[in-house]
Amino acid sequence: MKPAFLRFALGILFGIPAFAQQHSEQKHDKYIWPKDEQVKQKLQSWQNIKFGLLMHWGTYSEWGIVESWSLCPEDEGWCERKGPYAANWFDYKKAYENLQTTFNPVKFNPERWADAAKQAGMKYVIFTTKHHDGFCMFDTKQTDYKITDPKTPFSTNPRSNVTKEILGAFRQQGFMLGTYFSKPDWHAEDYWWAYFPPKDRNVSYDPKKYPDHWKKFSDFTYNQIEELMTGYGKVDILWLDGGWVRPASTIDSTVSWQRTIPYSQDINMARIAGMARQHQPGLLVVDRTVSGEFENYVTPEQQIPDHYMPIPWETCMTMGDSWSYIPKENFKSARKLVQTLVDVVAKNGNLLLNVAPGPDGEWHEEAYLRMQEIGKWMNTNGESIYGTKPLAPYRQGQWAFTTNGQASYASYLSSDSEKQLPANLALPTINISPTAKITLLGTTQPLKKTKLTEGVITVSIPEKVRQQFAEQPVWVFRISDR
Incomplete structure (x- = not known):
């Protein structure tokens, strides 16, 4: 050169x-x-x-x-x-x-x-x-x-x-x-x-x-x-x-x-x-x-x-x-x-x-x-990600939704200032049955959920999990009846 x-x-x-x-x-x-x-x-x-x-x-x-x-x-x-x-x-x-x-x-x-x-x-x-x-x-x-x-x-x-x-x-x-x-x-x-x-x-x-x-x-x-x-x-x-x-x-x-x-x-x-x-x-x-x-x-x-x-x-x-x-x-x-x-x-x-x-x-x-x-x-x-289809409402605020037919996934995209998940997080309106198990990918521990209003569910995230999964670009919640 x-x-x-x-x-x-x-x-x-x-x-x-x-x-x-x-x-x-x-x-x-x-x-x-x-x-x-x-x-x-x-x-x-x-x-x-x-x-x-x-x-x-x-x-x-x-x-x-x-x-x-x-x-x-x-x-x-x-x-x-x-x-x-x-x-x-x-x-x-x-x-x-x-x-x-x-x-x-x-x-x-x-x-x-x-x-x-x-x-x-x-x-x-x-x-x-x-x-x-x-x-x-x-x-x-x-x-x-x-x-x-x-x-x-x-x-x-x-x-x-x-x-x-x-x-x-x-x-x-x-x-x-x-x-x-x-x-x-x-x-x-x-x-x-x-x-x-x-x-x-x-x-x-x-x-x-x-x-x-x-x-x-x-x-x-x-x-x-x-x-x-x-x-x-x-x-x-x-x-x-x-x-x-x-x-x-x-x-x-x-x-x-x-x-x-x-x-x-x-x-x-x-x-x-x-x-x-x-x-x-x-x-x-x-x-x-x-x-x-x-x-x-x-x-x-x-x-x-x-x-x-x-x-x-x-x-x-x-x-x-x-x-x-x-x-x-x-x-x-x-x-x-x-x-x-x-x-x-x-x-x-x-x-x-x-x-x-x-x-x-x-x-x-x-x-x-x-x-x-x-x-x-x-x-x-x-x-x-792999083998999934979009799930309505697809994108809503900081949330993105997909499904593979066996489970649904609610992905929470962190903001610039968010280093950890909140202790309590409200999932937007998607079809979640009362018996559904919600976990954070990377763990098998079911999260405690509370139904606040029609179609809206709040999950509680243990402090240990919040610390373990700090600094993530996206946190993914798995929602399944199985």
């Missing part, structure tokens, strides 16, 4: 509004439930496991900058270029793409990641095989802009096909496996065709006017996805990003970022999904923000819906501030992360939490610490 780039890299932080603009305005009234029985079964299995890991990783980690977006010639904060090449976009793109010749993550150890994620209670993983910049973290035959090309120092490493290694490591731990893939490719000669320099994130020419170029790009995309569906063992989820690559008929003019899409960019998702499921029966296809049969679940980004949603959905969120690696990350507290998971699950969602490896192939040590802290809570309280 050149010192000049290190200096400017430290000054470029990923701005959440970039992704908020792309994905916060999703509408879900057009959701279509899958008809394929294998897809329906896979979707149900995915909804039961609740908690997953997302990893953004590419050559951009060398500069410690936002993933891909500094290449985008849009006048937006998240696209800002800095450093010695910033004044000229062509020079900048050349220097950015030259990172391929220095990328050498010699500390790459996916088994450590899989162990940490399993310890945290995560059950599925999504890995960025290719982001918008087009650099492939897998051994594609469609381009030499990839980690396994001889120009890349890490290509000589026996584990250079990092996608294969990562999926293999997580498969060994029993994870559901997903491949993130960017539909737009800003390196591909038939997307940003050099004859027409790009003006924004979109294709640089009108595909209807130049159909031969668009067909080449569509085939390129199809072929790369087929490689991922055939050369990497069992895959459960194809997670497609870059929602501006979509047919014109799906553009929603009431959504601000979709109004800027100038052309129909139809890559024939029916053909892609059909091929992918032929190789991977039951595959979940997540064509993000493109409502319809190829968006098997929806993906609000960096946010949690404010209400229960009856369709399959997943909040994708960063553990820190950035999707990509930055040298000094501001990680969310374990308390915040656990409460986020509880909130999401109570509203019928999954949580996909992003951690970004660095240029050496390692996570920040603080990320491992967060995994341990989350795992400690999950070891005691996981039964209120």
Whole structure:
């Protein structure tokens, strides 16, 4: 890494509004439930496991900058270029793409990641095989802009096909496996065709006017996805990003970022999904923000819906501030992360939490610490998360409610100032029978309960229990007649 780039890299932080603009305005009234029985079964299995890991990783980690977006010639904060090449976009793109010749993550150890994620209670993983910049973290035959090309120092490493290694490591731990893939490719000669320099994130020419170029790009995309569906063992989820690559008929003019899409960019998702499921029966296809049969679940980004949603959905969120690696990350507290998971699950969602490896192939040590802290809570309280369904009223004040059919769970999210449970705590209105036994997860001692008014029950918590379970992000009460 050149010192000049290190200096400017430290000054470029990923701005959440970039992704908020792309994905916060999703509408879900057009959701279509899958008809394929294998897809329906896979979707149900995915909804039961609740908690997953997302990893953004590419050559951009060398500069410690936002993933891909500094290449985008849009006048937006998240696209800002800095450093010695910033004044000229062509020079900048050349220097950015030259990172391929220095990328050498010699500390790459996916088994450590899989162990940490399993310890945290995560059950599925999504890995960025290719982001918008087009650099492939897998051994594609469609381009030499990839980690396994001889120009890349890490290509000589026996584990250079990092996608294969990562999926293999997580498969060994029993994870559901997903491949993130960017539909737009800003390196591909038939997307940003050099004859027409790009003006924004979109294709640089009108595909209807130049159909031969668009067909080449569509085939390129199809072929790369087929490689991922055939050369990497069992895959459960194809997670497609870059929602501006979509047919014109799906553009929603009431959504601000979709109004800027100038052309129909139809890559024939029916053909892609059909091929992918032929190789991977039951595959979940997540064509993000493109409502319809190829968006098997929806993906609000960096946010949690404010209400229960009856369709399959997943909040994708960063553990820190950035999707990509930055040298000094501001990680969310374990308390915040656990409460986020509880909130999401109570509203019928999954949580996909992003951690970004660095240029050496390692996570920040603080990320491992967060995994341990989350795992400690999950070891005691996981039964209120896995395999549960939301229970009305879902969320009420500091309470969240779930059920697994055998028991109901009332989760109390601590406030900033609460270090211990109150000695007496009123449970909000839920259907609790007079004979129900109420315990705090982590103990087997039934709590004394008193019915105050219709539907409201107060439980008394012994001082010893209050002390034993002090400093918890969420306290979970199990309510059962058994």
